[in-house]
Amino acid sequence: MKVRSLLLSLLITSVSFSAFAQAPQIKISGTNPKDARAVSLQSLQVDVKITGNIATTVMTMSFYNASARVLEGELTFPLPDGVTVSRYALDINGKMREAVPVEKAKATEVFESIERRRVDPGLLEKVEGNNFRTRIYPFPVNGIRTITIGYEEELRLNGQQAFTYRLPLDFKQAIPDFSLRTTVLESSSEPVMSEQPDGSFKFKSQGNTYTAILERKNFLPKQALAVELPKVTDALEVVVQKAGSSAYFLANIFIKGSSRNHQLSSDIGLIWDVSLSGLNRDKVKEFALLDALIKDKKNLTIHLGLLNHVFKNGGDFVINNGNWNALREKLGSLIYDGGADYSKINSRLVKGDEYLFFTDGFSGFGPNTVYLNKPVHTINTALRADFSQLKYIAAKSGGKFINLNTFSASQAYQQLSKEELQLISIKNNTAVTELYPSVPTPVNGLISIAGISSAANTSMTLQFGYGNTVTMERKVTINAGKTNASMIDVSRIWAQKKLSEMDQNYEDNKVEIAQLAQQFGIVTRNTSLMVLESVDDYIRYGIEPPDELKPLYDQVKKQRMAMVDQGRRDLLNSSMTMAKVLQEWWNRDFPKVKVFPKPDKADNQMYDAVSMPPAVLSSERSVATHSRRNSTGAEMELNEVVVVASGTQRKSSMVGAARSGRAAGIAVQRNADQQSNPAGPEIKVPEFKSDKGYMKKLQGSSSGAYKSYLAIRPEYESTPSFYLDMANWFYQQKDSVRALLILSNLTELDLENSEIYKSLAYKLTQAGDPETALFISKKVVKWRPMEAQSYRDYALALANCGKYQQALDTLYQVLTKSYNADISNRDQGIEEIILAEINNLIVLHGDHLNTSRIDPKLIFKLPVDVRVVLNWNKIDTDIDLWVTDPNGEKCYYKNKLTAAGGRISDDFTGGYGPEQFMIKKAIKGKYIIHVDYYGDNHISISGPTVVMAEIYTNYGKVNQERKVITLQMSGKKDNGILIGSFEF
Template identity: 55%
Template sequence: MISALRLAVLMLLATVPAMAQMPVLKVKEPASANAVTLQSLKVDVQVTGNIATTVMTMQFRNNGSKVLEGELSFPLPEGVTVSRYALDINGHMREAVPVEKRKATETFESIEQRRVDPGLLEKTEGNNFRTRIYPFLPNRTRTILIGYEEELKGQRYHLPLDYRQAIPSFSLKATVWETLTKPELEEQPDGSFTFRGNGNTYIAEINKSNYQPDKPLTIHLPKSTSMPEVLLQKAGSSHYFLVNAYPKAQSRPRALGNRIGLIWDVSLSGLKRDRAKEMELLGKLINEKQQLTIELLLLNNRLTKAGSFTITRGNWKALEKVLQNLVYDGGTSFAALRPAAVDEYLFFTDGLSTFSAPDIRLQKPVHCITTAPRADYSQLKWIAAQTGGQFINLQTLSVKEAARQLEQEVLHFIGIKKNDAVREVYPSLPTPVNGAVAVAGITDNGSASITLQYGYRPGAVEMEQTVQLKPGTATMVNVHRIWAQKKIAEMDIRYEEHKEEIGLLSRQFGIVTRNTSLLVLETAWDYVHYGIPPPPDLQQECDRIAKQQRAQQATHVNNLLDKAVAKTAELKKWWNEVFKPKKHFPQPDSTGIAGNIPRPATRMTSERSANAMRRSAPMRESEIKDRAVSSPVPVTWAEAPKAEEQVMVRGVAARDVTASRARPVQKVSIETARFKSDKAYMKGLEGASAATAYQHYLQQRKEYAATPLFYFDIASWFYNAHKKDTALTILSSIAELDQENAELYKLMAYKLKENKQYEQEIFVTRKILEWRPMDPQSYRDYALALEDGCFYQQALDTLYSTLLQSYTREAAFRDDGIEEIIITEINHLISLHKHRLNTSRIDKRLVAAMPVDVRVVINWNKKNTDIDLWVTDPNGEKCFYSHPGTSAGGRISNDFTDGYGPEQFLLKKAVKGKYTIAVNFFGESQVTITGPTTVMAEIYTRYATGQENREVICMQMPAAGKEGVFIGAFSF
């Protein structure tokens, strides 16, 4: 029986070679493995010259009884990006519009609370794309359309079609326009799929019912001539042009070094690479060289030197055996790489540094080689370019071509001869000629000619080729988008330098990039309300609504500062109040949480229930009429500390306490819940040695590879066994499970904090902030990680900036009261480290020394989750959401019912006796793909006194409705 906590992954592929780009739909596991099925697939392929346009229309059905959130993810080849996305809305397909990524995510998440039909398609790290679909209603279907243009490599078009199960309705059509030679089918899904000619156009088509395609489609487009092909697209008085040239490839020998550093990426994602093809290339290079020394470096979340191999006469069996028996595990940390005594490096990887910044500090040439279906091509190109190496994409090159590129100086396209008639020509960087080269640009003269220049080194022209741009070669192909993709791909190599221009270009041409998404909304009112440009079919209605002012754009809360000032005054008043605890009489021991007061019959009553209902209900037009509109404020935060500034971090007890003159007091011992898991994969670990336990983990991983909870639990076991390095490797594997998943990264951040691995915590929380700058929790988590790492000024600046950001009204309402927690933490930093800090930018109305005997704060990693903090004092009085103040002075912060938290308990003066801490998990209002909710609790005694003690506990929640989950206890 599969655990209900595991992920169901509807993979649209079974066993697919590494070059395949197959979509994968993921949802949380419902009642059965077939709860979501692919009902219909329609693929339309159109090829003109060297450009192919692919449109896939997929219909999925939710056969289960639960509302689900789906996530369809898919990688695309190098240089290719999505340019069309549509979603079914009320029975009709609605085209998406390009929107700045942050705004698109904010809008999507604001609307999805209403359980209507937004759709979001975004690019994640590497050339990977995903679309989020919510709600996925029971016994209903959702239809998604995705389209993209690509420049074909090697005159071949490839579409993977290896499916696990029969599809009720399947159709595939391929059209090749304006060709003198009949296309060749190298691979095809069905024998009846054949090209039939109609003049210079060839069409192949099949339509099947209950059909399971299990073979890919690969079309070879033979060229009857080596003459350049020219495509022109008119744009006002100008033309976009695309030239496909086929210069006679020339090369000359280049000797590989005699001492090679072989960097082999052994992170978890390495299992998805075509390692057989990588080994074939390596063997070919070794056999050509005959004699050399290879230093083997294994890279995952750390770097391991795996030996030096002297190879004579091409005999590399010892190295081959080592590579064939490698274990792939952990995240990827490019920052772990260190120079070796070698002439150059061969780096086999997907280019995704999931557990550190992607910077590489190697001085010798690094040749980056990838076979991964999901890769960061821009990063690999940049590493190769800055070190003087080469980028080898083994998905598009044969082993023979790749070896030739490494062993010889290959002819490159190095630019065009100066020509005032053309502009914005790409590629503008030297590009290897592997049979063909495609050059795109803009001309104001439709009959101009351009001269392509080739050479082996930049600036050294070896040959030229003149091409005429003829007006008669106009085409219906979207040449403008091919041009835009080429320009964006080149700028993306140094994304930070060009991100603003990339954003403008991608929104103008409707191309998905790192900072631009495609968004579909349900109603015209939504487009007007959220300030999203509508698709053409809704433009007229949106204009009417805007003119009549029946809908008001969503407003942003400029900052939380005013609320923070008011909350500070409230906290000061509480801190200065004298409390008289009620008299305590001994109570008998009992199971569960001591001193529980009778709980309400229902979870939410009166005002609390009404507030929660208002949060999830859609606004009426009358409710938002005449509200003011404000523009979002640009996001800013303190810069992350540079790698060279990293210091050996220390525990809380060793912090700077020069501000404190308090005399030493007895340390309060804090007891926390012990880790335990009853999952099937944990059986057999009790009493096992570390080596045996690790083999058990690898064996169990075959079944639980896509389950985050599996890695969390096994890592916890190794942490408890004091095998910190192994635990970190296993935990970091979670970073390889999904792209830009903040919930998974929060889970890792909590565990890293708990185990005092602060350098990694800083990186992980920084990534969350990059992905979700719309959440105050992202700034706060990063600030607290900086404080853990002893970067106090950056921590203070980032924490204070949390109060100055612009948030949507929905986010501000969801997180109402978070100011109390942030104020407490700002004053904690100032109290302990004020002599090291510049506080001139902090509003003085927020500064107040408020040390307390007890502070407890809980955080959780998933939104739309309701968790409550309970603290029971020695008098048996429980402080929680419906009893927020105790007679002893205990105070609990605002109740968060559908956000990420946090919730905080403060007690200025502790009464003697035992305190018990628990959380009440009421459940989630949305099903997501990341597994159960993870809670992190921080328990402080003598907080902000200079003599504080902190314990951190990170645990995953049991089934919803579980009351009084024990977190910890301590006695004063």
């Protein structure tokens, strides 16, 4: 079975390197715990080079898989503000291969396409905030995989006017092969080690270069490595790197500048993020900053606002003589639960002349825009944060961004209460261009500027001051004719500065960001680093290879141009064909033949579709009932025994007649016009309840059960299915407020996880929250633009919000957008579902729609008595929809057209679905709907597959009704899972 586990199980609580703000997050899901323990770190080599205030760190890690399973690896780690990965390499056939930059969505598409062929792609991408994720496949049985990650970082001055580099080494287990090399170049004084791995790690000098080397076997470091490099203030450093007729330069200007008082308001709004991720913030640092502020102000009023998926007034606190015990007690007793929605913040609930916003920058449950017209000071203590967003909120409102991971509480308060000297502008010099930072920037003792010079020798004048008033100038001379960059790649530092500034307004700059990142090989929101196994793969997907492969790539490419990008295509031609098929089916009359039930065969045996006269069975039905596509698109006989991913065998038989029995549910509005049943159809769904052990611990009333949930949660804090189960329980208790709070936690669990977000959108749709479901669906489109299902889900969410024109345009885009061959083959037949939904919108809302863009051949009426649609959230998953009619005949992948005219769409065995059942004229009696969980080849951190079934009566008619059911697939059941019934 292909398993999305993570390579580095050994490091789940221990790995942390250099600029890493915390240990990389290792997430192991859907795997046997023994497999996770079988993966171990065999060797670690770290090479650190420091020149001036620039540190370059390269880590090479080798892992051994002692399990009997091929695994896939995923490692997520945060980096500090302004630091990004610029090097990634993976071992291919025993040799390290450097990655190349690729547009992010394309890289994801290529990675997933290649891994199905069981070859060796590697992918490193940036996810929300300044967080990075590397995915590697395959991780072989009894084999070793090696990865290399590198990045540059600018070191900041500490309170003692020294640059500090820190490399955490808090391992829990000894490393068999450990190597650490640290080199400080061109240093005027000897570096000082304030911490070191063991007593023997010391610098040796050779001129002005200092080197320390440590090589150990079975080594467990005693403490971290911390190196301090003393600097002389008021000094000037300029580093130059030639680039043809121009040169990149980096200028570090050390300035002592006095500050001016900024009188903080005595009427402050305090916005406290109490979403689930707030558990990871450093409350000690946050309280220390508040304490410094209150002790200085002494008398003030603080209005507390509590933010998660909603915004609430937490009370007003009048503080006299610096006593804030009541506020401290309130903040110390807060419960952190739910997702965050910044757009809910408003000044009507919480007033203030200035606002302090303690958060991490993630607004997963709603837009990240803060609608306040007063200064908002954003304050971060989280190690995983969206620094760009925090800066943007502060800058837009006239506030300041305070990173308490960089400054002490007293230093941070100085920034809030003082107007610091800042770089305001640079006098014009036509020879110097592309200077960054290009916006006013606080100095804090050091300002670092990068740019491009077209002159061999030139100078520029920097202007410093307060607000818009210039009070100081400094001249910087640039000798571009002499390169002194040594080990520093100045061009990459310059690119990172430019990217960091543009990222604060990402939507307006995303095209330029992608271009710049690909040119310099830097990971950004929309650019990833990728390694492919063969030259053929680089050619097939139209990706420029690393330098080592370019000669062979150029040679082979001429012969195989047809392979490039696998011939992308749209769905229009197949949609035209499908439109005719659907119209022919709809126009056909099916005889009302009474069919008597056949006796069941042996247990676990599937009965065939009932025998009918030849005239009744169409050629469409007879062809469709004899074969089933496997995940590669090939046909296989039903009675063939298939080995599925779990290692078990799928039985060649299926379910017999649908089980009779009672199903609890909620009645839908009756249709008085239904001819076959004057009372109208009634959709019934059972009340789905989880059988997980933790559900038994919910006690008493809804309020008491919520306390039980909070007590249980620490054990399941990162498990999506836990929140789905808990939310479902509270919905069933009619406590939609707590249910939505718990459900919103799904946005806090994993960065850019489309599977979790899809399941969340399903549940929100069922719960009647279309606006939030729309926001969630739009996120998935952003992350998975290569798939038709992303756009379809978004279109249906638009329709649920009454945005019918946008919904229609987006559905039509599904048919006109191009897809690569793998995805096109996987999703063959989805056009049938899209056509039904396009025409449903036109029938119900046509008077208000512009249909001029849609080919008239695709527009036709398709009203039906019944439509059932099954959707699911995971790729590489095979789930089947079964609908059994009153005659006892089951419509499913083997019996695609029933005697009564029931029709089911193509069977999706490798994608997300959807699958659709329709019947034009429902015969009188009861219809029963089952879902069969056939199996999957995709186990991920998102937990069990989540399905959403939509049951419509009178679809495409003015009296259309819909019932939505969402549930988790806990495993295959021989008789399928009953999800609903209706009766005509």
